[in-house]
Amino acid sequence: MMTRRAALLLGLALPGLALAQGTPRAAELDQLFAVLRDSQDAAQLALAEARIRQLWVEAASPAARLLLQRGTRNLNARLPEEAIEDFDAAVTLAPNAASAWHLRAEALAALGQVREAARDLAEALRLEPRHFIALQSLSRLQAEAGDAPGALRSMEAALALYPALPGGAEALRRLRRAAEGEAL
Secondary structure (H helix, E strand, C coil): CCCHHHHHHHHHHCCCHHHHCCCCHHHHHHHHHHHHHHCCCHHHHHHHHHHHHHHHHHCCCHHHHHHHHHHHHHHHCCCHHHHHHHHHHHHHHCCCCHHHHHHHHHHHHHCCCHHHHHHHHHHHHHHCCCCHHHHHHHHHHHHHCCCHHHHHHHHHHHHHHCCCCCCHHHHHHHHHHHHHHHHC
């Protein structure tokens, strides 16, 4: 008999298996977030993170997913204006997809449109409060705006969800020093 943990790992190794077996997406996300919170195994963490990201993107329609892919390519190519066009269309097609809001926030931030980026991050977090990447992005925006206590709170929230978040521990140390310096 397969244990729940083995079934989860099998589901991680074979994306889509858990959904094909009828496990609701929300239940799968809950299991994956438990892995992020509790696991010490780097490979297991990487698989869980990848599957969460995949599920977040799959929340969008196929057309919106294509726009997200194209927008991401444009963002990576340092073409934020083109990326925003793609992400605008994706948000229109899939307004309940937190990843669309998060990615548009990244493009807006790249153009220096901080308020608009913060607004989109807030929407991404309203749709998916466990969006640790959006929390990390929000922390970065807050730090750049000089809000060290806010940046610290956002990073702590991201790390509460994903303690092994790459770069998270170092960012937390840096933000604590900045926030403590402000408190003095």
